Amino acid sequence: MTNTPRIIILGPQGAGKGTQAGRLVHKLHIPHISTGDILRDEMARGTPLGKQITRTMNAGRMIPDYQTNAVMRLRLKQSDCRQGWLVDGYPRSIEQARPFQQFGYPNIVVFLHITDMEAVRRLAGRRVCPHGHIYHIRHDPPKKRRGYCDHDGLRLKQRDDDTPAAIRKRLKIYHTRTEPLLTFYKKRGSLIQIDAHPVIPQVYRHLKKELSKIPWLSSRLTTT
Numbered sequence: 001m002t003n004t005p006r007i008i009i010l011g012p013q014g015a016g017k018g019t020q021a022g023r024l025v026h027k028l029h030i031p032h033i034s035t036g037d038i039l040r041d042e043m044a045r046g047t048p049l050g051k052q053i054t055r056t057m058n059a060g061r062m063i064p065d066y067q068t069n070a071v072m073r074l075r076l077k078q079s080d081c082r083q084g085w086l087v088d089g090y091p092r093s094i095e096q097a098r099p100f101q102q103f104g105y106p107n108i109v110v111f112l113h114i115t116d117m118e119a120v121r122r123l124a125g126r127r128v129c130p131h132g133h134i135y136h137i138r139h140d141p142p143k144k145r146r147g148y149c150d151h152d153g154l155r156l157k158q159r160d161d162d163t164p165a166a167i168r169k170r171l172k173i174y175h176t177r178t179e180p181l182l183t184f185y186k187k188r189g190s191l192i193q194i195d196a197h198p199v200i201p202q203v204y205r206h207l208k209k210e211l212s213k214i215p216w217l218s219s220r221l222t223t224t
């Protein structure tokens with residue numbers, strides 16, 4: 001059996017996980033699996049699981065680990081995952097990582113590191129349009145008209161969970177629930193740490209360089 005990349009990306013909010021994941025899956029031709037997208041999709045399709053999740057969210061509770069685990073287990077069984085996958089936004093806790101070792105066996109764990117100060121700075125400046133196009137007031141402002149989306153002309157907004165108070169709350173949860181995963185994966189020998197403070201292309205170059213040290217993966221990273 002040949003090795004297939006089974007990659008997860010960890011890091012605090014604002015570290016650029018989605019952006020780096022997007023570049024990497026394009027290069028490796030593997031599916032980009034975003035837990036948030038899957039959960040939203042289950043809810044939209046009204047599956048039994050989706051209905052459970054909707055009830056949980058409407059009650060203002062957190063989605064229990066067993067439900068997230070069930071969703072991921074099903075997703076990774078689909079045929080597009082046979083040649084590998086990249087999961088972004090999962091696992092978020094040891095309670096998710098333990099079962100994931102049974103049904104997912106991630107073999108590459110990327111940790112994108114930024115300080116809390118940088119996370120707050122990046123997220124507090126983030127603005128989104130109703131279609132999900134993302135801007136940053138300083139680093140990536142709209143080019144046509146200030147405060148309006150370049151693609152569809154719709155008004156940009158700050159998400160409720162991107163206010164400084166909400167960001168600090170999310171970071172606290174990240175430190176207590178998700179950060180212990182670094183030790184968990186370090187013990188299993190699969191952790192790659194990347195400094196995510198530089199600009200996007202520089203972080204991506206560094207990421208590719210570290211990944212190409214994995215003998216069975218390097219040829220897939222150099223071919224165009």
Ligand SMILES: [Zn+2]
Binds near residue numbers: 129
């Ligand atoms: Zn837009």
